[in-house]
Amino acid sequence: MTDARTEILARVREALAGSAVEPVETRAPRDLAPATPEVVDLFAERVADYRAVVERCGAEELEDRIAAALPAGRVVVPPGLSVRVPDAIVDDGTLTAAELDRIAAVVTEARVGIAETGTIVLDHAPDQGRRAISLVPDTHICVVREDQVVPDVPDAIALLDPARPQTWISGPSATSDIELDRVEGVHGPRTLHVLLVAGER
Amino acid sequence: MSGTFVGMPAFPEAAREALADSQLRHNLAHATGTIRAKRAKVVAEVADWEELRLAGAAVKERALRDLDTQLVRLEETLTANGATVHWARDAAEANAIVAGIAKAHAAEEVVKVKSMVTQEIGLNEALAEEGISAWETDLAELIVQLGDDLPSHILVPAIHRNRAEIREIFRSKMAAAGRPAPDDLTDEPAVLAAAARDHLREKFLRAKVGVSGANFAVAETGTLVVVESEGNGRMCLTLPEVLVSVVGIEKVVSRWEDLDPMLRLLPRSSTGERMNPYTSVWSGVTPGDGPQEVHVVLLDNGRTRALADEVGRQALRCIRCSACLNVCPVYERTGGHAYGSVYPGPIGAILNPLLKGVGHDDQTDSLPYASSLCGACFEVCPVRIDIPSVLVDQRAQVVDAHRGGVPKPEAVAMKGAAYVLGRSRRLSVVERFTGLGMRFARRFGPAAWIGARDLPDAPGESFRAWWMRTDGGRTDGSRKEDGTDD
Numbered sequence: 211m212t213d214a215r216t217e218i219l220a221r222v223r224e225a226l227a228g229s230a231v232e233p234v235e236t237r238a239p240r241d242l243a244p245a246t247p248e249v250v251d252l253f254a255e256r257v258a259d260y261r262a263v264v265e266r267c268g269a270e271e272l273e274d275r276i277a278a279a280l281p282a283g284r285v286v287v288p289p290g291l292s293v294r295v296p297d298a299i300v301d302d303g304t305l306t307a308a309e310l311d312r313i314a315a316v317v318t319e320a321r322v323g324i325a326e327t328g329t330i331v332l333d334h335a336p337d338q339g340r341r342a343i344s345l346v347p348d349t350h351i352c353v354v355r356e357d358q359v360v361p362d363v364p365d366a367i368a369l370l371d372p373a374r375p376q377t378w379i380s381g382p383s384a385t386s387d388i389e390l391d392r393v394e395g396v397h398g399p400r401t402l403h404v405l406l407v408a409g410e411r
Numbered sequence: 412m413s414g415t416f417v418g419m420p421a422f423p424e425a426a427r428e429a430l431a432d433s434q435l436r437h438n439l440a441h442a443t444g445t446i447r448a449k450r451a452k453v454v455a456e457v458a459d460w461e462e463l464r465l466a467g468a469a470v471k472e473r474a475l476r477d478l479d480t481q482l483v484r485l486e487e488t489l490t491a492n493g494a495t496v497h498w499a500r501d502a503a504e505a506n507a508i509v510a511g512i513a514k515a516h517a518a519e520e521v522v523k524v525k526s527m528v529t530q531e532i533g534l535n536e537a538l539a540e541e542g543i544s545a546w547e548t549d550l551a552e553l554i555v556q557l558g559d560d561l562p563s564h565i566l567v568p569a570i571h572r573n574r575a576e577i578r579e580i581f582r583s584k585m586a587a588a589g590r591p592a593p594d595d596l597t598d599e600p601a602v603l604a605a606a607a608r609d610h611l612r613e614k615f616l617r618a619k620v621g622v623s624g625a626n627f628a629v630a631e632t633g634t635l636v637v638v639e640s641e642g643n644g645r646m647c648l649t650l651p652e653v654l655v656s657v658v659g660i661e662k663v664v665s666r667w668e669d670l671d672p673m674l675r676l677l678p679r680s681s682t683g684e685r686m687n688p689y690t691s692v693w694s695g696v697t698p699g700d701g702p703q704e705v706h707v708v709l710l711d712n713g714r715t716r717a718l719a720d721e722v723g724r725q726a727l728r729c730i731r732c733s734a735c736l737n738v739c740p741v742y743e744r745t746g747g748h749a750y751g752s753v754y755p756g757p758i759g760a761i762l763n764p765l766l767k768g769v770g771h772d773d774q775t776d777s778l779p780y781a782s783s784l785c786g787a788c789f790e791v792c793p794v795r796i797d798i799p800s801v802l803v804d805q806r807a808q809v810v811d812a813h814r815g816g817v818p819k820p821e822a823v824a825m826k827g828a829a830y831v832l833g834r835s836r837r838l839s840v841v842e843r844f845t846g847l848g849m850r851f852a853r854r855f856g857p858a859a860w861i862g863a864r865d866l867p868d869a870p871g872e873s874f875r876a877w878w879m880r881t882d883g884g885r886t887d888g889s890r891k892e893d894g895t896d897d
Contacts, residue, residue: 213498214497214498214499214500214504214711215486215498216745217500218482218498218500218660218709218711218715219479219482219483219683221711221715221718222478222482222551222660222715222718223479224478224715224719225715225716225718225719225724226476226478226479226692226718229476229721240875256685259685260688303699307615307616307650308616311612311616324686326685326830327675327678327685327686328685329686330685333889334697334700340699340700340701341645341648341700341701342649342700342701343462345642345645345646345650346650361430363671363673363675364668364671366669367668367670367671367674368668369466372629372632372634372667372692372694373472373492373632373694373702374694374697375691375692375693375694375697375700376690376691376692376693377645377689377690377692378674378686378689378690378691378692378693379686379688380684380685380688380689381685381687381688382504382688383640383641383688383689384641384688385447385550385604385640385644386625386640386643386682387549387550387551387554387567387569387641388550388574388577388603388604389438389441389442389445389573390442390445390449390567390570390599391444391445391600391895393600393601393604394601395601395605395608396608396640396642396643397608397611397612397615397641397642397643397645398641398642398645398688398689399642411456
């Protein structure tokens with residue numbers, strides 16, 4: 211008996227024998243201009259559409275805005291967060307899932323924001339931390355800089371590195387499984403608070 | 412533990428039963444109506460939707476036409492990223508691989524991301540036989556699992572249940588599976604969702620092994636992608652020490668940038684959103700982040716059979732969005748159970764016969780006929796699968812598979828019609844007796860046909876007879892006694 215790999219590949223080759231591999235154009239259309247103030251506005255609008263909280267502020271206000279957004283309870287931050295969060299637990303990779311479950315909030319940065327779809331992409335670099343810390347706590351405060359916002363999905367794909375793990379986030383956790391009505395708040399953070407910061411880092 | 416589709420009757424019989432269930436029809440009409448409106452709204456936002464569909468179809472078609480190379484490449488890149496790649500010819504092989512991995516870690520339970528392929532192979536049942544509990548963590552899958560029910564929709568497997576029924580399932584069944592539902596459970600969707608959150612959280616926090624499928628597998632980079640809404644996917648993909656992903660070989664796309672049309676097409680077609688709440692992307696093992704042991708099972712289970720079918724192979728482009736179910740006039744009335752498969756609706760009507768082959772069982776052979784060929788499914792398909800054409804081709808294959816032996820009444824009727832229509836003289840003879848024939852048919856015709864249809868009254872004179880009598884309407888026809896034939 212041949213092994214499964216050999217047999218499956220042989221079946222594939224047999225199935226395709228005689229059908230030519232036609233070159234197919236796969237470039238998807240793109241219709242938005244490069245990032246402009248309008249693109250950043252659209253991003254803020256589309257993120258808010260998912261019933262996330264969106265606040266815009268200047269870099270100098272950021273620390274206060276974060277402090278105001280934090281719920282009662284403990285907060286965890288990734289090791290490379292560029293903004294100071296007083297009394298936060300800095301994740302050193304040893305917190306277990308059960309320990310994270312007792313933490314109320316997490317503050318992270320992001321890799322890219324997608325205006326058209328209102329999506330924030332984390333690539334879990336040191337300013338965002340490992341995946342578990344932005345998943346288990348019930349409130350996620352996410353800092354996105356205006357210069358990180360791109361118009362649409364293809365722009366984000368071009369910027370992102372597939373070797374890194376990624377989490378694409380479009381609003382708080384939600385489900386449409388009961389009569390196809392959207393309800394926010396299932397397993398992921400039930401509150402997504404986005405702070406959109408003007409200017410560059 | 413869920414039920415099984417094994418032993419389901421053929422579509423017409425199952426559909427008759429479903430149609431008699433007015434609660435089911437009400438639930439389905441409401442749900443499919445809602446999702447159709449949502450999809451139409453977000454698709455209309457995209458100016459070049461048709462171009463995007465073409466690009467999506469091309470991405471999948473290109474990978475399929477070169478599938479052997481793509482699979483070998485995927486295996487290489489996944490392995491280089493630290494994942495272990497397994498190959499499975501069929502359901503039994505795939506189930507044994509997953510069970511083996513769970514046992515190697517002495518796991519008595521696994522948490523599961525919603526996955527069509529693991530339902531297709533009956534993974535939960537196979538793991539149960541090995542003494543391993545497989546917990547479904549998607550809300551709709553949880554409803555189906557707790558209710559000992561069958562999935563009836565690709566995206567929302569519990570679409571046939573309304574909120575009151577879901578409340579009752581949670582109230583009576585949650586306690587046996589873990590944390591019970593709260594005493595004050597109402598039928599508000601938000602309250603039901605919160606009960607599911609509490610019930611599943613303890614399972615997520617203690618799970619050692621996670622099991623998933625994948626929406627896409629990128630050959631060039633060794634990357635898997637899971638698209639979801641609730642965060643249960645993120646939990647299963649992130650918290651366990653060990654992750655096993657069962658991936659149908661048709662899920663492969665060649666390049667990283669190929670995800671662009673797919674991630675724009677899928678959420679709008681599926682849940683009617685600009686983007687789904689969460690998409691997880693991972694390439695093997697990331698030190699210090701997420702599961703440190705990652706397995707990928709590449710599964711055939713009939714896909715190479717479908718690939719060999721030159722008309723039907725386009726069905727392998729399917730990204731399981733379920734838009735075709737939501738627009739189908741047949742699905743909207745019968746629901747998903749009548750199709751007797753985890754893949755219901757128009758895509759199921761072609762995918763099941765393609766994966767299993769026709770001529771072996773009546774249930775599968777009945778599916779290509781479960782359609783009025785209206786074409787709505789093709790119109791909404793984000794990867795342009797021409798489902799009506801494949802249905803017609805599958806019907807021909809079913810007929811061919813049944814040649815020889817006693818012909819069916821339909822085949823006899825078609826032969827008769829071919830004989831009559833082959834010569835105009837034969838037709839005109841038959842035309843004279845049409846009225847008599849109709850009266851006879853109304854009285855003695857096959858009940859299955861006549862019972863649901865009104866036979867029209869035959870006109871007193873055929874068109875050809877009228878044409879001859881009146882010289883094509885130029886005279887009143889009084890100079891001739893009767894129409895004559897050629």
